[in-house]
Amino acid sequence: MISAIQTQSLAKQYGSLLALSEFTLDVARGSIFGLLGPNGAGKTTLIRILTTLMRQTSGEAFIEGLDTRNQGREIRRLIGVVPQENSLDRYLTARENLELHARLHGMESKRYRKRIDELLELMGLAGRQKDFPDTYSGGMQRRLVVTRALLHEPKLLFLDEPTTGLDPQSRRAVWDYIRSIAGDMTIFLTTHYLEEAEQLCDRIAIMDHGRLIALGSTQELKDRLTGGTVYEIVFGAGAEHYAVILRGMACVLGIQVAGQTVSVGLERWECLSEVIAALNGAEVRRISLKERTLEDVFISLTGTGVRE
Ligand SMILES: Nc1ncnc2c1ncn2[C@@H]1O[C@H](COP(=O)(O)OP(=O)(O)O)[C@@H](O)[C@H]1O
Ligand SMILES: [Mg+2]
Structure with a gap:
């Protein structure tokens, strides 16, 4: 079975900067x-x-085997493609942008x-299709760009930071739309919000400094953290004693x-009854x-929090 996306030792060099390295x-x-990164x-x-907007320096990349x-x-x-910047034509109405x-x-x-x-x-x-994009809120502009990307019924949708800069409510709305359009389309999205990847994605890759540093399901990445399961017990009194x-x-x-809250790290959840x-x-x-x-995961993998 052909993968939707496959890369092999992909690399990109900008002058002396290695922006992507050994990416498989x-x-x-x-x-x-x-x-995520x-x-x-x-x-x-x-x-x-x-998305073929730029050529790799070395290595291979295939989209549906191409x-x-x-x-x-x-x-x-x-x-x-939903690029990081909205790239709407401000002199065309929303509908005209789509028709073009x-x-x-x-x-x-x-x-x-x-x-x-x-x-x-x-x-x-x-209801707002005859208006110009500049009169839209950030969340609406983002939805318009997603709409535009979906017009020609793509098999794969690329979203580069679909919700960066949106307020939490608009972010949730965009998440709902992404879920509702998923169907059997392959969706590849980038984000620096850990919660976003956790909410939307089946699988997650974490990268930093051009390199892949972790890959797996959300649960697998969480499991890579040591320390088993942590339970929080809130006492009315006597926390120190217990x-x-x-x-x-x-x-x-x-x-x-x-205070009266004790966090207990257990080897296995079965220990809870003890x-x-x-x-x-x-x-x-x-x-x-x-x-x-995933913030915990990120810190444990890279040693630092997310730089925003
Ligand atoms: N056209 C370019 N010329 C030179 N350096 C670039 C160019 N585009 C990106 N970079 C650099 O490559 C690195 C990766 O950038 P980018 O791919 O935009 O990262 P991200 O999308 O994860 O924020 C950064 O250090 C950035 O400054
Ligand atoms: Mg970017």
Whole structure:
């Protein structure tokens, strides 16, 4: 089975700067794949090579089995691209922007009119289609660019930081639209928001300084963190006393006390019943599982937080 995207030892050099290096990746058809990395990691460079806007210095990249070096025309027919910058024509209305794109892709007017109507409806932009993009909010402009990328019914959709700069509500709206259009399309998105990758993606690659540093499902990446599972126990009183008891237990890896809240790191979640037995008689207000975020994963892999 041909992969949607495949790269082999891909590299890109800008003068003396190696922006992409030894980059090998495989993206399955129909998946939502997230490429995560801080600013300057090389995400846009990779997207520009995959979408045939720029040539690699060395290595190979294939889109649906087509070579980015000499099958650009065939590739561009298969893909939709949402670039990092919106790149809308401000002197055309929203609808005219879409019609221009459809004509550039050789679509017939009967087909593109219907498709534009459907997509504007789906994206919640139908009522504003005669307005100019400058009058749109950031979230609406982003949705318009996504609409434009979907017009010619691509098999693969590339989104370069689809929600950067949007407020949390618009970000969630864009996430909903991405989920609703996914279907059997392959979606490749870049982001520097860990939560975004976690919410949307089946698989995630983390990159920094042009290199791939981790690859897997969200759960796999979380599991790569050491320390097992962490539970938070909130006591009404006596936290210190019980912290001492818990610290002495074999399956407890670590303990942290903050006021009446004790965080307990367990080797396996099965140890929880032992912990609960040891708390017999204690005034426990709440026990909760502390979810690890991808931020934790990122810090444990790169040693630093996300640079924003
Ligand atoms: N056209 C270019 N010429 C020279 N350096 C570039 C160019 N485009 C990007 N870079 C540099 O390459 C590195 C990767 O950039 P980019 O791919 O845009 O990263 P990201 O999208 O992850 O923020 C950065 O250090 C950036 O400054
Ligand atoms: Mg970028």
